[in-house]
Amino acid sequence: MKQNSLKYFNINRLFNNIPAVHMVWHSMCGQAMSMLLIVMSVLFLTSSSTDKFTAAEQQQISIATPGLFAKSDMFNIDFTLVRDSEYSFPLPVGKAVSNGSELQIETAKGDAVKAMFDGTVRLSRHISGHGNVIVVRHHNGLETVYAHNAQNLVKVGQEVKAGNTIAIVGGQDDKTFLTFSIMVNGAKINPETIIAISTHKLRKQTVQCRKNANRVNIAVLTKEPAAKGRKLMADLDEDPFKDKNTFKLDLRNIEEQHWAYPLPGAKVISPYGGKRRHSGVDLKTRPNDEIVSAFNGIVTQSGPYYGYGNCIRIRHAYGFETLYSHQSKNLVKVGDKVKAGQVIGLTGRTGRATTEHLHFEVFFKGRRINPAVVFDHLNRQLQQTSLTLSKNGNVKKG
Numbered sequence: 001m002k003q004n005s006l007k008y009f010n011i012n013r014l015f016n017n018i019p020a021v022h023m024v025w026h027s028m029c030g031q032a033m034s035m036l037l038i039v040m041s042v043l044f045l046t047s048s049s050t051d052k053f054t055a056a057e058q059q060q061i062s063i064a065t066p067g068l069f070a071k072s073d074m075f076n077i078d079f080t081l082v083r084d085s086e087y088s089f090p091l092p093v094g095k096a097v098s099n100g101s102e103l104q105i106e107t108a109k110g111d112a113v114k115a116m117f118d119g120t121v122r123l124s125r126h127i128s129g130h131g132n133v134i135v136v137r138h139h140n141g142l143e144t145v146y147a148h149n150a151q152n153l154v155k156v157g158q159e160v161k162a163g164n165t166i167a168i169v170g171g172q173d174d175k176t177f178l179t180f181s182i183m184v185n186g187a188k189i190n191p192e193t194i195i196a197i198s199t200h201k202l203r204k205q206t207v208q209c210r211k212n213a214n215r216v217n218i219a220v221l222t223k224e225p226a227a228k229g230r231k232l233m234a235d236l237d238e239d240p241f242k243d244k245n246t247f248k249l250d251l252r253n254i255e256e257q258h259w260a261y262p263l264p265g266a267k268v269i270s271p272y273g274g275k276r277r278h279s280g281v282d283l284k285t286r287p288n289d290e291i292v293s294a295f296n297g298i299v300t301q302s303g304p305y306y307g308y309g310n311c312i313r314i315r316h317a318y319g320f321e322t323l324y325s326h327q328s329k330n331l332v333k334v335g336d337k338v339k340a341g342q343v344i345g346l347t348g349r350t351g352r353a354t355t356e357h358l359h360f361e362v363f364f365k366g367r368r369i370n371p372a373v374v375f376d377h378l379n380r381q382l383q384q385t386s387l388t389l390s391k392n393g394n395v396k397k398g
């Protein structure tokens with residue numbers, strides 16, 4: 001060691017006595033130190049980003065959120081302030097079913113799983129019994145869980161925006177689905193408190209999260225203000241043309257419990273009109289899927305009807321009617337009163353049909369109209385517009 005130190009000393013002394021070599025030597029040493037500092041900085045930044053969450057937070061789905069209730073035993077989330085771009089249903093094309101604590105959202109193989117809100121990925125790994133799982137911690141205090149993914153596309157510490165693709169949907173036992181849940185401080189809450197699963201929409205309300213010992217109580221403080229005419233399509237006997245020839249129906253004001261997309265999760269396989277002069281729209285999911293009533297109403301027809309096969313016709317408020325056909329089985333009979341969203345039949349291919357699907361028609365004052373005037377088929381919701389209805393049967397947007 002002494003001999004090596006002496007050689008090092010002599011070399012330095014030699015370089016110090018040769019000005020040109022001296023400058024090169026110190027320049028090389030300076031560059032080396034700079035590179036070392038850069039490498040150390042990169043390592044520090046990398047470790048600090050991955051160490052943002054503890055090992056337990058990166059491995060456990062349900063775990064308390066540090067500091068969430070540090071300043072108070074409660075906090076509020078005002079969803080009325082959330083813009084459309086700041087929210088996404090986790091599987092926009094899926095059909096959701098709730099068991100009270102989580103959603104099972106069925107869809108097609110290869111569909112993209114979306115982040116619900118902006119946030120940071122806390123967990124992204126395979127967990128026994130849950131498959132590939134992602135947990136995103138959001139800035140509003142919530143956490144969302146996406147399980148049974150075929151492939152996770154994000155890593156721990158990664159920032160995501162609402163609507164970003166974070167995984168490819170997977171499933172189990174030949175079924176394609178996402179298991180989705182919402183947590184506060186590691187405890188699952190009813191997803192339907194936050195979102196309307198029939199429409200995939202965020203509920204515009206203020207929610208309070210209050211810590212109670214080891215539990216978190218959720219309460220809705222303010223709901224979306226009721227607009228004029230919120231009970232539209234609910235009263236079958238109301239005559240809007242009693243004292244006037246026209247009536248404006250704002251579809252945006254119809255309450256969620258008073259409408260439903262007739263085949264949730266469906267895609268359009270044949271639109272209205274065109275060269276075929278198609279009398280309705282054909283919607284497809286899978287054989288024997290549940291068909292629901294679009295609005296509250298009374299069944300006026302139920303049974304085989306020429307090329308329609310098993311057919312159902314329902315009378316609604318203000319002169320509207322809807323027709324559903326090709327069912328494998330009708331589940332209602334003439335005279336039955338039905339609610340929006342009530343199951344009325346199962347998809348089939350009775351009558352003139354080459355595949356199992358729902359043929360859906362809409363009428364106003366006995367006149368057939370394009371169902372797309374009322375329903376946004378892409379998003380499976382009501383059109384966000386108003387309709388001017390005339391006593392003579394005309395329907396105009398706006």
